[in-house]
Amino acid sequence: MLTLGIDSGSTTTKGVLFDGEKIVKSLIVPTSASPKQSINYVYDQLYCDDVVYTVATGYGRELLDRADKKVTEITCHAQGAGFLDPEIRAIVDIGGQDSKAILLDNNLNVVDFLMNDKCAAGTGRFIEVMMRILGEDLQNIDNFVVGKTPANITSMCTVFAETEIVSLLAEGADKGDIALGIINSICRRTSFFAKRLNLYGKIFFTGGLANFEIFRKTLEGYVGLPVVTSPHSQYAGALGAAVIGWRKCGATK
Amino acid sequence: MELIKTLPDIYEEFSEQRRNSFMAAFEMKEKNIPFVGTFCTYTPTEVIMAAGAVPVSLCSTSDETIPDAEQDLPRNLCPLIKSSYGFAKTQKCPYFYFADLIVGETTCDGKKKMYEMLGAMKDVYTMELPNRQSLMGRKLWREEVVALKEKLEEKFGVEITEEKLREQVKLMNKNRLSLRRFYELMKLDPPPMAGFNLFSVLYGSNFKFNRWEAIKEVDALTDRLLKEYEEGARPISKKPRILVTGCPIGGGAMKVVKAIEDNGANVVCYENCGGAKSVDELINEDAEDIYQAIADRYLNIGCSVMTPDNNRLNLMGRLLEEYKIDAVVEVVLQACHTYNVESYSIKKFVTERGIPYMAIETDYSTSDIGQLNTRCAAFIEML
Numbered sequence: 340m341l342t343l344g345i346d347s348g349s350t351t352t353k354g355v356l357f358d359g360e361k362i363v364k365s366l367i368v369p370t371s372a373s374p375k376q377s378i379n380y381v382y383d384q385l386y387c388d389d390v391v392y393t394v395a396t397g398y399g400r401e402l403l404d405r406a407d408k409k410v411t412e413i414t415c416h417a418q419g420a421g422f423l424d425p426e427i428r429a430i431v432d433i434g435g436q437d438s439k440a441i442l443l444d445n446n447l448n449v450v451d452f453l454m455n456d457k458c459a460a461g462t463g464r465f466i467e468v469m470m471r472i473l474g475e476d477l478q479n480i481d482n483f484v485v486g487k488t489p490a491n492i493t494s495m496c497t498v499f500a501e502t503e504i505v506s507l508l509a510e511g512a513d514k515g516d517i518a519l520g521i522i523n524s525i526c527r528r529t530s531f532f533a534k535r536l537n538l539y540g541k542i543f544f545t546g547g548l549a550n551f552e553i554f555r556k557t558l559e560g561y562v563g564l565p566v567v568t569s570p571h572s573q574y575a576g577a578l579g580a581a582v583i584g585w586r587k588c589g590a591t592k
Numbered sequence: 593m594e595l596i597k598t599l600p601d602i603y604e605e606f607s608e609q610r611r612n613s614f615m616a617a618f619e620m621k622e623k624n625i626p627f628v629g630t631f632c633t634y635t636p637t638e639v640i641m642a643a644g645a646v647p648v649s650l651c652s653t654s655d656e657t658i659p660d661a662e663q664d665l666p667r668n669l670c671p672l673i674k675s676s677y678g679f680a681k682t683q684k685c686p687y688f689y690f691a692d693l694i695v696g697e698t699t700c701d702g703k704k705k706m707y708e709m710l711g712a713m714k715d716v717y718t719m720e721l722p723n724r725q726s727l728m729g730r731k732l733w734r735e736e737v738v739a740l741k742e743k744l745e746e747k748f749g750v751e752i753t754e755e756k757l758r759e760q761v762k763l764m765n766k767n768r769l770s771l772r773r774f775y776e777l778m779k780l781d782p783p784p785m786a787g788f789n790l791f792s793v794l795y796g797s798n799f800k801f802n803r804w805e806a807i808k809e810v811d812a813l814t815d816r817l818l819k820e821y822e823e824g825a826r827p828i829s830k831k832p833r834i835l836v837t838g839c840p841i842g843g844g845a846m847k848v849v850k851a852i853e854d855n856g857a858n859v860v861c862y863e864n865c866g867g868a869k870s871v872d873e874l875i876n877e878d879a880e881d882i883y884q885a886i887a888d889r890y891l892n893i894g895c896s897v898m899t900p901d902n903n904r905l906n907l908m909g910r911l912l913e914e915y916k917i918d919a920v921v922e923v924v925l926q927a928c929h930t931y932n933v934e935s936y937s938i939k940k941f942v943t944e945r946g947i948p949y950m951a952i953e954t955d956y957s958t959s960d961i962g963q964l965n966t967r968c969a970a971f972i973e974m975l
């Protein structure tokens with residue numbers, strides 16, 4: 340007996356099959372131009388006869404008619420991250436087009452949250468644009484900034500930061516220094532945002548950038564609380580959906 | 593009075609009342625009945641009514657005229673101010689067009705400055721509203737109420753006798769009691785109507801120019817809802833009970849109420865203007881000094897333009913209990929500094945009572961509906 344959780348995000352769609360204890364199977368595909376197609380594709384790939392309950396989450400959650408339940412990404416992220424590490428008391432997610440911070444109580448219930456969905460700065464989009472200007476691949480970022488001194492990037496706005504970087508490049512600044520400066524800028528911004536919640540314990544870091552150690556470390560420095568992540572962090576939303584599904588159907592093995 | 597129409601038709605009629613009264617206003621103008629435009633809950637409408645004029649709210653809540661307004665006004669200004677100015681400037685609001693006089697108050701900075709600009713288009717009279725419910729404030733505001741009376745007398749060539757004034761005070765108190773009795777139906781659990789409809793009625797009844805008629809209609813609706821409820825009608829199911837506070841809503845900003853109610857909760861109380869804030873307190877009809885009584889009642893309104901704004905907290909505390917509120921949603925219109933800053937103390941006040949709170953900053957556009965739905969759904973899932 341299994342439950343299926345699918346998270347339809349703005350850049351990727353993720354699916355997780357869950358057996359009450361662990362992820363049995365997972366899948367990630369680009370959301371591309373058609374979120375509806377992607378969410379249904381993930382469903383078709385993962386669905387099997389053992390699945391008793393399906394929960395959809397993410398901004399495209401309404402697009403899967405076959406889901407038994409639709410739950411917001413806030414609740415699912417909290418459930419998924421809390422399942423991966425029950426010690427955490429907050430989640431910081433830097434997504435492709437938005438970022439969010441979620442505060443949990445000792446029982447891992449959501450008590451407060453913030454969403455930044457108005458501005459590209461402080462989202463994955465910011466770093467994407469900046470790396471493009473530098474002509475560097477985000478995948479190498481950890482190696483790329485080793486031993487660098489961060490350039491000072493003051494603009495909070497993507498458009499102005501872009502100009503700032505172009506002029507830094509024109510002055511002959513080191514690309515690694517600039518990249519580290521960008522990382523500092525986004526992490527500093529994210530920490531200001533998250534600190535509007537009364538953070539008090541271990542923070543779980545999710546979203547595409549959580550895969551890179553440099554982002555985790557920098558964020559931890561700014562927040563002043565332990566920041567952890569997990570190889571499954573990208574699946575936190577989908578896993579949370581599956582966990583909620585598991586509880587919904589009162590599943591016992 | 594009996595209402596033979598169906599409830600949805602009645603709600604629809606109330607929500608269209610502003611538009612439906614255009615003709616009535618036109619006919620009244622033909623008969624030389626003057627109109628006075630207002631923008632705020634602090635305007636002592638009974639003085640205007642005692643002058644034989646009809647007060648009409650010009651607050652606008654649609655983003656239709658904002659581009660026109662932004663030719664003259666900064667972009668990062670509250671949408672209520674921009675929209676209202678835009679409707680005035682483009683003459684798209686018939687009530688603005690009909691208005692013989694506009695009465696404003698020195699409330700927030702944006703509105704204050706906007707009134708100066710409206711002055712180029714219309715006769716605008718701005719009352720000096722104190723920032724504080726102090727002894728000095730009460731004195732000043734009383735003087736301002738008297739000065740408004742004098743302005744109206746001069747403008748319309750009438751005499752506002754104390755008798756006329758007291759008569760209007762009584763009428764408006766009746767109106768308040770009637771509206772209060774209506775929205776207090778929401779204390780029932782589950783409530784007898786959707787919060788969206790509740791607001792339509794409160795808002796729409798302002799645009800019935802015959803006050804007596806308006807009162808009768810609201811009373812009839814209250815009676816009917818109560819009767820049907822007693823007979824077992826439950827049009828709304830039991831869900832978390834939400835109180836809405838913050839900036840005035842209506843029109844474009846109703847998307848927040850819709851997002852709350854579409855995602856699993858009921859709005860059962862409006863603390864903001866249009867709801868309890870503007871209706872709750874009565875004027876002491878028997879006061880010896882009726883001007884002071886009027887002044888006190890209005891000055892007591894707990895709006896964020898006051899400092900400190902304890903009256904807002906007092907009303908809020910009462911409503912949280914009386915309506916058994918499960919959570920509070922504050923609507924902050926973009927660039928409204930007073931409500932935005934005050935949201936800090938409101939959050940503190942509400943959460944200290946163990947009640948979850950969420951602030952939503954928005955405008956009149958439809959661009960953030962997706963995010964609004966997610967935000968509200970996540971908030972309600974948390975309850």
Ligand code: SF4
Pocket residue numbers: 631632633634699700839840865893895896897
């Ligand atoms: S919120 Fe304050 S300033 Fe605005 S209409 Fe209400 S009382 Fe007036």
Ligand code: SF4
Pocket residue numbers: 670671672673699700701702703839840897925927928929930931
């Ligand atoms: S919402 Fe705020 S900024 Fe706008 S008019 Fe009212 S008090 Fe002023």
